[in-house]
Amino acid sequence: MLTNKIINILKNNARISVKDLAYMVNSSEAEVDNIIKKLEKEKQILQYVTIINDEKISEKAKIRAVIQLCVRPEKKDGFDAIAQKICKYANVVDHYLISGQFDFLIIVEGESLQEISSFVSEKLACLENVRNTATHFMLKKYKEKGVILENDAHETRLAVLL
Amino acid sequence: MRNDFSSVVDRIPPSGIRKFFDLVVNTKGVISLGVGESDFATPWGICEEAIESLEKGYTTYTSNRGHKECCKSITDYLKDRFGCDYKPNNEIVVTVGVSEGVDIVLRALLNPGDEILLPEPTYVCYAPLINLAGGKVVPIDTTDSGFMLDVDKLEQHITKKTKALILCSPNNPTGMVIPKEQLEKVAALAEKYDFWVISDEVYAEIVYDEDYVSFSTIKGMKERTVLLSGFSKAFAMTGWRLGYVCGPESIISRALKIHQYNIMCAPITSQFAAISALRHSEKYVKKMRESYCYRRNFFVKKLNDTGLDTMMPDGAFYCFPSISNTGYSSEEFAFKLLEEQKVAVVPGPVFGSGGEGYIRCCYATNLELLKEALLRIETFLKKQA
Numbered sequence: 001m002l003t004n005k006i007i008n009i010l011k012n013n014a015r016i017s018v019k020d021l022a023y024m025v026n027s028s029e030a031e032v033d034n035i036i037k038k039l040e041k042e043k044q045i046l047q048y049v050t051i052i053n054d055e056k057i058s059e060k061a062k063i064r065a066v067i068q069l070c071v072r073p074e075k076k077d078g079f080d081a082i083a084q085k086i087c088k089y090a091n092v093v094d095h096y097l098i099s100g101q102f103d104f105l106i107i108v109e110g111e112s113l114q115e116i117s118s119f120v121s122e123k124l125a126c127l128e129n130v131r132n133t134a135t136h137f138m139l140k141k142y143k144e145k146g147v148i149l150e151n152d153a154h155e156t157r158l159a160v161l162l
Numbered sequence: 163m164r165n166d167f168s169s170v171v172d173r174i175p176p177s178g179i180r181k182f183f184d185l186v187v188n189t190k191g192v193i194s195l196g197v198g199e200s201d202f203a204t205p206w207g208i209c210e211e212a213i214e215s216l217e218k219g220y221t222t223y224t225s226n227r228g229h230k231e232c233c234k235s236i237t238d239y240l241k242d243r244f245g246c247d248y249k250p251n252n253e254i255v256v257t258v259g260v261s262e263g264v265d266i267v268l269r270a271l272l273n274p275g276d277e278i279l280l281p282e283p284t285y286v287c288y289a290p291l292i293n294l295a296g297g298k299v300v301p302i303d304t305t306d307s308g309f310m311l312d313v314d315k316l317e318q319h320i321t322k323k324t325k326a327l328i329l330c331s332p333n334n335p336t337g338m339v340i341p342k343e344q345l346e347k348v349a350a351l352a353e354k355y356d357f358w359v360i361s362d363e364v365y366a367e368i369v370y371d372e373d374y375v376s377f378s379t380i381k382g383m384k385e386r387t388v389l390l391s392g393f394s395k396a397f398a399m400t401g402w403r404l405g406y407v408c409g410p411e412s413i414i415s416r417a418l419k420i421h422q423y424n425i426m427c428a429p430i431t432s433q434f435a436a437i438s439a440l441r442h443s444e445k446y447v448k449k450m451r452e453s454y455c456y457r458r459n460f461f462v463k464k465l466n467d468t469g470l471d472t473m474m475p476d477g478a479f480y481c482f483p484s485i486s487n488t489g490y491s492s493e494e495f496a497f498k499l500l501e502e503q504k505v506a507v508v509p510g511p512v513f514g515s516g517g518e519g520y521i522r523c524c525y526a527t528n529l530e531l532l533k534e535a536l537l538r539i540e541t542f543l544k545k546q547a
Binding site: 005008009013016020023024025026153157158159160161162 | 182183186187192194196197198199201203285286334452456457459460463464506508512513529533
């Protein structure tokens with residue numbers, strides 16, 4: 001229960017201090033720290049990442065594409081063996097096994113359209129088990145991990161109300 | 163030009179802190195802990211169904227009592243969620259917020275001189291509305307008993323003219339929740355002295371550590387309880403202005419008579435939104451409650467660390483710190499804190515007897531702002547020391 005509370009808070013704010021977190025879940029700093037360390041050690045928490053609004057960053061934004069893949073599963077390992085191979089490519093930032101017409105959905109990232117095109121044609125499509133791919137370049141990001149990027153929500157409440 | 167207006171209205175004292183409110187609104191860079199509503203927007207699914215109802219052309223009056231489906235959704239929800247037992251066809255009126263509910267119930271109930279027991283501090287609308295309905299407010303100060311209703315003290319205030327008791331649990335401004343054992347003692351008194359209990363349960367969904375007990379579910383109490391609640395707090399729907407009154411047909415039929423002439427019916431769009439809220443919003447309500455709970459834990463403990471003695475509230479999204487050790491009156495404290503540190507709080511006496519020496523803080527604001535407000539309060543207190 002306490003662990004779930006900590007995970008839920010960290011999911012929305014990974015930068016929160018252990019001290020503040022302890023106050024919020026009504027526990028001691030030492031206990032919260034132990035739980036987080038345990039979660040990290042057991043790889044339940046893998047990494048703390050940041051949601052970035054690329055458009056507001058002066059550096060040239062990366063190009064992203066969603067790629068669907070049809071894959072022939074292997075006899076013994078099913079989809080896992082081929083998935084592990086695909087995951088190893090640095091261009092692949094997300095990778096899911098999905099239901100429906102395609103088997104994998106991956107998100108790839110690169111510096112240019114060419115980089116992604118080359119990656120698809122020279123690496124992904126050439127993999128022995130990959131039968132078919134469909135590449136969709138991302139044009140604009142609106143929402144990531146539950147966060148709306150251009151959120152025009154603002155304080156509309158009256159400053160004092162009984 | 164004539165200058166004689168309703169003497170009843172004129173007897174209602176003007177809000178003493180209007181000046182303070184104006185100052186808050188006109189000061190830039192204020193962190194406000196003075197709000198009386200959630201920082202969440204209404205869940206989008208609710209808004210969408212309201213929009214859809216407009217697109218379908220539902221822009222008419224509904225029946226006075228409320229749209230049939232809305233009444234049924236509310237009574238079903240009350241049954242499933244709190245075990246309350248009301249019939250949608252004759253034991254409910256859908257109102258424009260809980261405040262209208264308080265008004266029509268009091269007017270349906272009171273004759274001149276009837277007394278209403280009012281444990282204080284409490285929400286601001288009850289006393290003026292009792293006066294407007296011709297009743298007499300009998301305040302019961304709960305400060306000595308940790309803002310919990312002291313049943314012996316309550317009994318001492320009962321007279322032959324006592325018509326009803328108003329309960330507001332979870333309480334605005336203290337956040338205290340009256341436990342079941344205490345409600346049972348109140349019930350025994352209600353039975354013994356034969357008075358009504360008007361139970362404002364608008365914060366029932368925002369109770370943190372225990373299950374909420376509705377007064378109407380205490381044995382034998384349904385027949386003498388008027389349950390008031392609404393959508394503002396639980397579903398973050400303050401601006402939709404939708405509440406409801408449930409109770410025995412005897413009082414509901416009379417309250418409905420008033421509602422029919424002064425309101426006609428609650429806005430149909432809000433009623434459609436309410437139906438959606440009750441059907442699909444359980445997980446959002448839970449998420450909001452969790453979020454308030456984290457912030458309560460954080461804010462109240464930090465306030466105590468800072469040196470303001472604050473009881474841990476069981477519900478709602480307010481806490482009621484004592485500022486008596488600062489040497490200021492509540493109003494002086496609020497003015498100085500605003501002027502020197504630009505933090506807005508509400509002085510306790512606004513909420514009736516026993517409020518002096520306290521301020522109300524709403525912690526339904528984002529964590530970073532709460533932290534900044536705490537820093538400013540700390541700086542303020544250090545300067546005064």
